[in-house]
Amino acid sequence: MSSELNVIGACPLDCPDGCSWTVTVKDGVATRLRGNPDHPYTRGALCVKVNRWLEHAAAEDRILYPMRRVGAKGEGRFERITWDEALDEIAVRLRAIIDEHGGEAIWPYFGTGTLGFIQGEGSYAGRALWNVLGASHHDLNICSAAGNTGIRQAMGNPGGLDPQDLAHSRLILLWGTNTLTSGHHLWKFIQDADRAGAHIVAIDPIRTRTADRAHEHLAPLPGTDAALALGLMHIVVRQGAHDREFIENHTEGWDRFAERLAEFTPARTAAITGLPEERVVALGERLAETRPTAIRATMGVQRHAGGGAAMRALACIPAVTGDWRHRGGGLSYSTSGHFPLNTGAVMRDDLLERPVRTLAMTRLAEGLLDLSDPPVKALIVTAANPVASTSDQNRIRAGLSREDLFTVVMEQFPTDTVDYADIVLPATMQHEHTDLNNGYGHLYLNWNEPAVPPPGECLSTTETFRRLARRLGLTEPALYRTDEEIAELLLSSRHRALEGITVERLRKEGFVRLSLPEPFLPYAEGFPTDTGRLKFVSEDAAARGLDPVVGYTPPAEALDTASPYPFAMITPASHTFLNTVFGNNPELRRRAKGPRVMVHPDDAAAKGLADGQRVRVFNARGGFEAEVEITDRVRPGVVASPKGHWPKLTGGANVNATVDERDADLARGPLYHDNRVDLAAI
Ligand SMILES: Nc1nc2c(c(=O)[nH]1)N[C@H]1C(S)=C(S)[C@@H](COP(=O)(O)OP(=O)(O)OC[C@H]3O[C@@H](n4cnc5c(=O)[nH]c(N)nc54)[C@H](O)[C@@H]3O)O[C@H]1N2
Ligand SMILES: Nc1nc2c(c(=O)[nH]1)N[C@H]1C(S)=C(S)[C@@H](COP(=O)(O)OP(=O)(O)OC[C@H]3O[C@@H](n4cnc5c(=O)[nH]c(N)nc54)[C@H](O)[C@@H]3O)O[C@H]1N2
Ligand code: SF4
Numbered sequence: 001m002s003s004e005l006n007v008i009g010a011c012p013l014d015c016p017d018g019c020s021w022t023v024t025v026k027d028g029v030a031t032r033l034r035g036n037p038d039h040p041y042t043r044g045a046l047c048v049k050v051n052r053w054l055e056h057a058a059a060e061d062r063i064l065y066p067m068r069r070v071g072a073k074g075e076g077r078f079e080r081i082t083w084d085e086a087l088d089e090i091a092v093r094l095r096a097i098i099d100e101h102g103g104e105a106i107w108p109y110f111g112t113g114t115l116g117f118i119q120g121e122g123s124y125a126g127r128a129l130w131n132v133l134g135a136s137h138h139d140l141n142i143c144s145a146a147g148n149t150g151i152r153q154a155m156g157n158p159g160g161l162d163p164q165d166l167a168h169s170r171l172i173l174l175w176g177t178n179t180l181t182s183g184h185h186l187w188k189f190i191q192d193a194d195r196a197g198a199h200i201v202a203i204d205p206i207r208t209r210t211a212d213r214a215h216e217h218l219a220p221l222p223g224t225d226a227a228l229a230l231g232l233m234h235i236v237v238r239q240g241a242h243d244r245e246f247i248e249n250h251t252e253g254w255d256r257f258a259e260r261l262a263e264f265t266p267a268r269t270a271a272i273t274g275l276p277e278e279r280v281v282a283l284g285e286r287l288a289e290t291r292p293t294a295i296r297a298t299m300g301v302q303r304h305a306g307g308g309a310a311m312r313a314l315a316c317i318p319a320v321t322g323d324w325r326h327r328g329g330g331l332s333y334s335t336s337g338h339f340p341l342n343t344g345a346v347m348r349d350d351l352l353e354r355p356v357r358t359l360a361m362t363r364l365a366e367g368l369l370d371l372s373d374p375p376v377k378a379l380i381v382t383a384a385n386p387v388a389s390t391s392d393q394n395r396i397r398a399g400l401s402r403e404d405l406f407t408v409v410m411e412q413f414p415t416d417t418v419d420y421a422d423i424v425l426p427a428t429m430q431h432e433h434t435d436l437n438n439g440y441g442h443l444y445l446n447w448n449e450p451a452v453p454p455p456g457e458c459l460s461t462t463e464t465f466r467r468l469a470r471r472l473g474l475t476e477p478a479l480y481r482t483d484e485e486i487a488e489l490l491l492s493s494r495h496r497a498l499e500g501i502t503v504e505r506l507r508k509e510g511f512v513r514l515s516l517p518e519p520f521l522p523y524a525e526g527f528p529t530d531t532g533r534l535k536f537v538s539e540d541a542a543a544r545g546l547d548p549v550v551g552y553t554p555p556a557e558a559l560d561t562a563s564p565y566p567f568a569m570i571t572p573a574s575h576t577f578l579n580t581v582f583g584n585n586p587e588l589r590r591r592a593k594g595p596r597v598m599v600h601p602d603d604a605a606a607k608g609l610a611d612g613q614r615v616r617v618f619n620a621r622g623g624f625e626a627e628v629e630i631t632d633r634v635r636p637g638v639v640a641s642p643k644g645h646w647p648k649l650t651g652g653a654n655v656n657a658t659v660d661e662r663d664a665d666l667a668r669g670p671l672y673h674d675n676r677v678d679l680a681a682i
């Protein structure tokens with residue numbers, strides 16, 4: 001007799017939408033995966049990428065067995081071995097490295113392949129094991145840390161408004177965010193606002209598909225958002241539209257900030273941002289007049305040298321306008337700050353015998369090539385593809401090629417990073433393991449029940465680390481917690497937002513909204529800073545040697561006209577990939593039409609380039625091959641090429657061969673949109 005059941009799950013990918021899904025399982029085989037129609041944010045739809053999830057999971061190139069390298073590093077030649085052999089070799093090598101160099105010579109390198117709280121980034125799966133071994137800590141700062149830190153300096157918690165409340169906004173600024181590509185479920189709420197008469201503005205150097213659907217598009221020069229934010233607030237104050245009562249009761253440092261705002265006249269703002277002065281004034285006046293105004297910014301703004309400060313400047317806007325009083329007003333960046341899960345109890349930093357150094361994910365090349373005391377001798381890569389995703393690709397390759405480096409990669413697919421592994425461990429996909437997820441663009445916790453058994457010999461992250469702990473002879477009980485015990489621990493913080501949320505309930509209902517008031521007006525009565533006030537003047541910024549009053553920090557390279565490279569390059573999210581996930585899916589690759597570089601018609605003419613022509617995009621750090629797309633979607637002097645292509649499938653390199661390994665002003669954030677390049681016909 002055939003049996004069919006629907007199993008509830010959660011998309012694990014690094015996407016704000018955190019979808020809930022159902023997997024139809026027929027006779028033990030997953031036959032269909034679709035968006036959960038009952039989930040208020042997913043509303044029954046997934047996306048162009050994850051609609052192919054099951055096809056992807058069954059792909060021929062899926063890694064199913066542990067493997068040992070037989071070729072040279074980078075070559076990607078392996079032999080199949082058993083789990084016993086793999087774990088023995090890892091245990092022996094790690095022990096030897098710890099004996100000779102100390103635990104800190106191990107770098108557990110964790111990416112955003114899965115955001116799950118059990119298996120993934122949510123609580124740095126495996127951290128407890130690494131703490132017992134005294135390994136270096138890993139700072140997962142590649143994605144949003146600069147912006148989070150900047151917003152936190154102002155607001156205390158960057159959680160912001162409930163994105164669903166954009167339906168109630170009268171003015172929506174989509175600021176450095178390509179909603180229809182990088183988190184399209186929000187669009188339904190924006191459409192609700194649109195139908196009710198809201199005005200929608202896209203602020204993006206590129207006329208994206210989101211900008212096409214907005215009522216208005218402003219294309220500032222890359223990296224100039226702080227100036228634009230300060231200029232808009234200047235006009236709000238000039239109009240006398242600042243909320244004096246809110247400023248008086250819920251902010252501090254206003255007088256100094258007002259002096260700074262006075263400097264950002266429309267003329268100066270226009271000169272810095274490259275926008276027409278009348279457009280700046282018109283938007284400033286609209287902002288002054290329209291309550292509630294919502295600012296939706298995701299990660300685009302902060303991938304610049306002054307990105308942290310720019311997000312801090314954006315965070316000041318709703319405090320000046322008093323928008324936090326109104327449903328549908330305020331700033332939304334990432335809702336992560338509203339999820340008070342007890343990750344500390346899972347990570348167990350108290351198991352460390354002594355403090356250890358923290359290595360920034362964004363500085364892998366430096367970590368592998370330049371660090372001593374101790375040098376990195378073991379790199380254990382989980383759910384990351386740094387060769388393709390991290391800055392300064394060529395130096396990363398050089399680092400990974402070190403013969404004295406022991407590299408383990410836990411993966412689902414044979415990525416460029418896998419090619420450098422000494423040992424490869426086969427990893428489960430989301431519908432094959434247990435996890436607890438959220439979405440950083442909504443307020444729900446989603447449960448993920450395994451729907452089918454893992455294929456081949458794939459193991460989940462937690463099971464891999466439990467087995468490794470056993471092989472290492474470790475006795476700490478925390479290393480042997482089951483996935484369910486981890487889920488219970490995560491929900492164990494006594495915080496109001498988690499009241500009534502249990503594993504049992506999540507399993508039964510599939511998803512649960514945080515126990516927050518509805519409507520949720522997080523900062524109507526003040527801010528979660530030490531003083532309860534929004535800080536226009538930040539001691540934290542001062543302590544880091546930065547301007548305590550937020551100002552404009554120019555980009556590192558993007559606007560450096562003295563550079564020998566004529567174009568500022570932006571490397572945004574690709575519509576068909578999720579970072580590098582799906583970069584090997586044949587149909588999604590076909591739709592991406594290969595690596596492309598968008599070039600303005602004037603620039604193409606000056607360079608003598610034709611549409612569809614193949615070029616090398618390069619600077620002193622390296623280069624990659626792409627097809628020219630001539631379009632006025634980019635401004636003259638700015639080119640754009642999406643992230644996510646696999647180097648080994650697209651000529652040996654991708655955009656990150658040109659990206660500098662340089663820090664943003666805060667949290668060592670990466671500068672993906674702040675590099676200059678040239679184009680040469682090939
Ligand atoms: N389809 C798809 N969805 C994704 C991803 C993906 O790879 N593909 N990635 C996921 C991940 S990991 C993340 S972090 C998010 C990222 O998604 P987003 O937060 O949307 O980040 P980006 O695509 O880097 O940049 C967003 C927009 O900012 C613009 N931008 C660049 N520089 C500036 C600037 O100086 N000022 C302004 N105002 N705008 C600027 C870019 O042109 C781009 O259109 O999306 C997630 N969703
Ligand atoms: N040029 C440029 N580069 C960028 C960006 C940009 O805007 N421009 N954006 C950056 C951003 S926002 C991010 S978040 C980073 C992401 O960079 P990474 O964290 O390196 O993420 P991915 O490249 O998606 O690689 C994730 C890998 O994890 C694997 N994986 C997925 N799930 C699991 C699992 O459950 N277990 C295991 N073991 N593996 C799993 C996938 O197969 C995939 O190969 O990229 C950054 N890179
Ligand atoms: S990638 Fe984003 S939009 Fe697509 S299914 Fe996952 S959470 Fe939903």
Ligand SMILES: [Mo]
Pocket residue numbers: 014112142143144
């Ligand atoms: Mo990200």
